[in-house]
Amino acid sequence: YLELSTFRRRRVLSKFNGPTGLPIVGNAHQMGKNLSEILDQIFSWWHEYNKDNFCFWIGTYSNLLITKPKYLEYILSSQTLISKSDIYNLTHPWLGLGLLTSTGSRWHKHRKMITPAFHFNILQDFHEVMNENSNKFVKVLRKVAAGDNIFDFQDQAHYLTLDVICDTAMGVSINAMENRDSSIVQAFKDMCYNINMRAFHPLKRNELLYRLAPDYPAYCKTLKTLQDFTNDIIEKRVAAHKSGAVNSNQGDEFSRKKMAFLDTLLSSTIDGRPLTSQDLYEETSTFMFEGHDTTTSGVAFAVYLLSRHPEEQRKLFEEQREVMGATGLERDATFQEISQMKYLDLYIKEAQRLYPSVPFIGRFTEKDYVIEGTLIPKGTTLNLGLVVLGYNEEVFKDPHKFRPERFEEQKPGPFEYVPFSAGPRNCIGQKFALLEIKTVVSKIIRNFEVLPALDELVSKDGYVNTTLGKTPAERKKLDANRHKYDPILSAVLTLKSENGLFIRLKERH
Numbered sequence: 001y002l003e004l005s006t007f008r009r010r011r012v013l014s015k016f017n018g019p020t021g022l023p024i025v026g027n028a029h030q031m032g033k034n035l036s037e038i039l040d041q042i043f044s045w046w047h048e049y050n051k052d053n054f055c056f057w058i059g060t061y062s063n064l065l066i067t068k069p070k071y072l073e074y075i076l077s078s079q080t081l082i083s084k085s086d087i088y089n090l091t092h093p094w095l096g097l098g099l100l101t102s103t104g105s106r107w108h109k110h111r112k113m114i115t116p117a118f119h120f121n122i123l124q125d126f127h128e129v130m131n132e133n134s135n136k137f138v139k140v141l142r143k144v145a146a147g148d149n150i151f152d153f154q155d156q157a158h159y160l161t162l163d164v165i166c167d168t169a170m171g172v173s174i175n176a177m178e179n180r181d182s183s184i185v186q187a188f189k190d191m192c193y194n195i196n197m198r199a200f201h202p203l204k205r206n207e208l209l210y211r212l213a214p215d216y217p218a219y220c221k222t223l224k225t226l227q228d229f230t231n232d233i234i235e236k237r238v239a240a241h242k243s244g245a246v247n248s249n250q251g252d253e254f255s256r257k258k259m260a261f262l263d264t265l266l267s268s269t270i271d272g273r274p275l276t277s278q279d280l281y282e283e284t285s286t287f288m289f290e291g292h293d294t295t296t297s298g299v300a301f302a303v304y305l306l307s308r309h310p311e312e313q314r315k316l317f318e319e320q321r322e323v324m325g326a327t328g329l330e331r332d333a334t335f336q337e338i339s340q341m342k343y344l345d346l347y348i349k350e351a352q353r354l355y356p357s358v359p360f361i362g363r364f365t366e367k368d369y370v371i372e373g374t375l376i377p378k379g380t381t382l383n384l385g386l387v388v389l390g391y392n393e394e395v396f397k398d399p400h401k402f403r404p405e406r407f408e409e410q411k412p413g414p415f416e417y418v419p420f421s422a423g424p425r426n427c428i429g430q431k432f433a434l435l436e437i438k439t440v441v442s443k444i445i446r447n448f449e450v451l452p453a454l455d456e457l458v459s460k461d462g463y464v465n466t467t468l469g470k471t472p473a474e475r476k477k478l479d480a481n482r483h484k485y486d487p488i489l490s491a492v493l494t495l496k497s498e499n500g501l502f503i504r505l506k507e508r509h
């Protein structure tokens with residue numbers, strides 16, 4: 001039955017390159033034992049199939065790995081091919097049908113309603129929150145880095161971005177950087193881990209089977225903690241809006257002048273009606289999920305690259321002196337100053353090319369599509385390989401060389417480099433994310449010299465020490481010389497280093 005139910009898709013998709021699979025399981029057994037092996041396997045197939053799109057099967061799920069910019073252009077520009085792949089279902093119990101996962105007219109209406117929440121004026125308010133938290137972060141880093149200590153920067157960055165996102169989303173501070181063990185901080189961490197872990201687990205991925213898993217009760221508890229926390233704040237804020245306490249300068253927790261994302265939602269309407277409490281819950285939770293796991297990855301890899309590439313770090317520091325003035329290095333950078341940091345902008349672009357925070361985007365074909373003259377049957381999962389794009393040497397010459405300047409010399413085409421996606425479903429938080437990453441990186445370089453875990457790990461030739469983009473033979477060579485502080489990468493919804501990103505910091509003054 002399983003074979004018959006996939007007969008048409010098998011026939012139509014057979015024109016694509018791809019590994020030969022077994023009946024029923026397809027290529028599942030070739031994918032690798034863990035998340036990092038899966039990523040390696042994707043790159044191995046990409047090389048094997050001449051860097052073209054290719055097809056693989058996980059059981060009855062047909063998957064196309066899309067790497068050709070022309071295909072990306074069609075998919076990302078389409079107004080109808082906007083349904084997400086089933087991997088996003090893992091976020092449903094927490095996020096419901098928020099902007100990330102909804103489709104059709106619901107998505108269109110919500111996108112239109114939420115767009116003003118990222119307006120320039122609101123971003124300026126958010127920037128204040130980013131600055132406040134970056135200052136706290138510097139203090140935390142001073143402590144953990146004291147005595148030339150080697151520490152996991154990725155772990156530290158997680159708490160910083162959590163503080164920024166809770167404050168900007170709901171106008172409350174959970175002080176994650178100081179209260180790491182609080183139940184809500186732990187719940188955020190556990191939930192993000194759970195979603196990534198289940199994505200490639202053969203049994204736990206299934207909603208019904210997962211109910212039988214030993215960790216299911218703990219998952220339910222985490223989910224409830226997050227739901228109660230968010231709903232409680234929404235309730236209080238709704239009441240504060242009704243009583244006029246918001247922005248009233250009464251000195252309580254709701255009277256600050258800064259607008260939170262939730263405030264924008266509370267003053268918005270859909271079809272002339274205010275949002276329901278479910279809408280408020282789903283969009284606020286989506287903002288918090290999308291806005292913190294992604295930026296953790298963005299900040300963490302950007303700083304990790306600083307530690308391995310001192311020449312680029314030197315140029316960044318020079319720029320900080322130019323923009324902020326030699327005496328202004330300790331104050332907060334303004335919104336305008338951040339936008340004047342051109343080298344920082346190139347640097348972040350290059351960091352996102354090599355380590356894109358969102359490595360893959362998933363779409364699902366609800367009907368047949370013809371892309372570039374090729375029929376793609378209904379029921380196919382399209383995995384858009386954003387992480388693969390950065391290693392395409394036709395677009396990025398010498399792709400493993402870390403060279404921010406490349407973005408100044410030759411701009412990639414609009415669908416050749418899309419870390420924030422493109423088209424109607426692109427990242428609505430792109431400006432927010434770049435502002436946060438730049439604010440944090442600018443603050444860190446002005447306060448510290450970022451050093452690798454061990455001096456010998458500095459890149460001597462400007463090349464990045466990564467397995468991404470490598471052929472199996474190149475990877476094998478790299479693995480043989482792997483240092484315990486070299487990152488082991490995994491990619492589900494966001495890109496992470498499984499073994500952390502270890503660095504040291506030296507105070508500049």
Ligand code: HEM
Binds near residue numbers: 290432
């Ligand atoms: C480095 C940081 C970030 C990167 C690389 C990134 C990248 C992306 C990408 C590639 C998508 C498309 C996903 C898809 O089509 O499935 C997306 C969507 C989205 N992002 Fe981001 N993102 C980042 C940060 C943020 C932040 C800070 C927020 C909110 C504050 C945010 C909110 C969203 C939302 C709500 C969507 C769904 C948009 C829609 O479907 O209409 N993102 N992001």
